[in-house]
Amino acid sequence: MTVTGYSPLPPAGSPWPAPRADEAVHATVSVPGSKSLTNRKLVLAALADGPSTLTSPLHSEDSERMIAALRALGVEVSEVPGSGRFGPDLLVTPPASFRGDVEIDCGQAGTVMRFIAPLAGLAHGDVTLTAHPSALHRPMGEMIKALREIGADIDDGGTWSLPFTVRGRGHIRGGEVTIDASGSSQFVSGLLLAAPRFDVGLHLIHSGERLPSVPHIDMTIETLARRGIQVEHPTPTEWVVPAGTLRGRDAAIEPDLSNAAPFLAAAMLTEGSVTIPGWPASSTQPGALLPEILTLLGGRATRRGGALTVTGGPRIAGVDLDLSAASELTPTLFALAAFADAPTTLHGIGHIRGHETNRIEALIANLEALGGRAEELPDGIRIVPADLHGGLWRAHHDHRIATAGALIGLRVPGVEVDHIETTAKTMPEFPALWSGMLSGSAND
Numbered sequence: 442m443t444v445t446g447y448s449p450l451p452p453a454g455s456p457w458p459a460p461r462a463d464e465a466v467h468a469t470v471s472v473p474g475s476k477s478l479t480n481r482k483l484v485l486a487a488l489a490d491g492p493s494t495l496t497s498p499l500h501s502e503d504s505e506r507m508i509a510a511l512r513a514l515g516v517e518v519s520e521v522p523g524s525g526r527f528g529p530d531l532l533v534t535p536p537a538s539f540r541g542d543v544e545i546d547c548g549q550a551g552t553v554m555r556f557i558a559p560l561a562g563l564a565h566g567d568v569t570l571t572a573h574p575s576a577l578h579r580p581m582g583e584m585i586k587a588l589r590e591i592g593a594d595i596d597d598g599g600t601w602s603l604p605f606t607v608r609g610r611g612h613i614r615g616g617e618v619t620i621d622a623s624g625s626s627q628f629v630s631g632l633l634l635a636a637p638r639f640d641v642g643l644h645l646i647h648s649g650e651r652l653p654s655v656p657h658i659d660m661t662i663e664t665l666a667r668r669g670i671q672v673e674h675p676t677p678t679e680w681v682v683p684a685g686t687l688r689g690r691d692a693a694i695e696p697d698l699s700n701a702a703p704f705l706a707a708a709m710l711t712e713g714s715v716t717i718p719g720w721p722a723s724s725t726q727p728g729a730l731l732p733e734i735l736t737l738l739g740g741r742a743t744r745r746g747g748a749l750t751v752t753g754g755p756r757i758a759g760v761d762l763d764l765s766a767a768s769e770l771t772p773t774l775f776a777l778a779a780f781a782d783a784p785t786t787l788h789g790i791g792h793i794r795g796h797e798t799n800r801i802e803a804l805i806a807n808l809e810a811l812g813g814r815a816e817e818l819p820d821g822i823r824i825v826p827a828d829l830h831g832g833l834w835r836a837h838h839d840h841r842i843a844t845a846g847a848l849i850g851l852r853v854p855g856v857e858v859d860h861i862e863t864t865a866k867t868m869p870e871f872p873a874l875w876s877g878m879l880s881g882s883a884n885d
Contacts, residue, residue: 456833457861457872459850460879465713465753468878470704472717473527474499474694475726476867477657480507480552481664482692484560484634486533487516489668491689493533497525498694502866503550510547510557514564515540527870535689541566541609549576549797549838549866554603555627558584559635562593564609571604575838579603580624580795587620587632588613591639615639615684623649624792629680630661636682637670647678653792655766660725667692695721698728700868701749702773703844704878705731709740709753709777710851715878720749727767734762734770738777759783759826764790771822772845775804778824779813780852788821797866798837804845807834811853831855840866847875 523530561568582601592614636643732742778785834846850856
């Protein structure tokens with residue numbers, strides 16, 4: 442493999458020269474644990490009736506924010522030796538009750554702000570939630586409204602956004618509540634996770650026109666079931682959670698399938714092959730849709746011995762894709778579409794305007810700065826392939842925007858990502874894994 446213009450990590454404050462691949466990539470790349478599963482299982486372990494050990498959890502900025510939030514509420518989270526290559530396991534010991542009179546900085550982690558807010562109502566005392574300045578815009582109004590309607594006392598200064606203070610009383614009444622979760626499925630998941638601890642459980646109804654990232658809600662329901670709580674799902678937009686006891690139990694974390702997406706896409710862009718070990722036979726992660734999606738784009742996906750291999754072909758197909766179930770894959774698929782043989786439309790993703798950054802706006806601006814063409818749609822993006830040139834790719838404090846820039850750089854010389862370190866949000870190892878994939882040293 443010939444790699445042009447690459448340094449693993451640039452000096453602080455300098456852009457990262459994205460390496461250009463002059464030959465096909467052939468590599469096996471192990472990726473760390475799922476952020477979505479790690480943070481859900483941390484929350485449920487904190488709410489359980491006894492200790493739990495999480496095996497192969499993700500160690501990243503987002504998961505560390507969740508651990509710090511739980512520790513602030515009185516949860517004991519200890520690192521214990523594990524067999525995973527990406528860090529220790531976690532022993533979680535719940536407190537007799539959550540403590541208040543604390544401030545929690547959610548950083549840029551949507552799961553922390555949406556999952557911890559209901560727990561704050563169970564605390565004894567005030568819990569103030571804040572976030573990194575770049576994340577204060579993230580939608581929280583529906584969560585604040587829902588929690589108030591089921592008995593929580595919240596002071597948001599009339600802003601319906603972070604920062605706000607939950608005046609914890611040790612319990613939340615619960616009951617029936619209707620919300621519009623069009624902005625984020627995390628509103629649904631955050632309420633469902635805490636619902637067994639509400640006095641009368643929860644009957645949650647979604648009233649919006651669309652519901653994004655349904656696999657993440659399925660993931661929440663499955664993790665609850667594994668701890669003894671069966672969620673009734675009488676309609677596609679309705680969930681009933683009984684009050685009950687969450688069991689303390691050990692749990693393994695799957696690899697993060699969405700974080701595997703850039704590596705699999707590298708095989709597509711270079712007509713090579715990349716294998717991801719430990720790919721689950723079935724999963725509620727949105728990234729589980731990658732084999733099907735990449736096949737539609739002209740790749741070949743095969744499974745053998747618990748691993749997924751994607752092999753690129755001579756072309757990347759322009760397609761029309763509904764990504765409402767897997768919107769987090771948008772930046773990776775956007776990068777692939779820039780090199781397709783026809784225009785591509787990605788839709789069902791309007792809500793990603795409210796992620797770490799406005800992802801639709803950021804992707805289009807970055808591509809246009811490199812000579813590309815893309816059009817913003819009410820609920821998506823249309824990408825028209827065009828000749829690209831080098832230039833600065835702005836990460837906008839967004840890990841998935843940063844990895845999309847790395848992908849573009851495989852085919853376009855002179856691409857530089859301004860802050861590759863933002864990938865530490867969910868995958869601190871990304872620059873090293875990317876380098877290893879290209880040099881062959883990532884092969885297991």
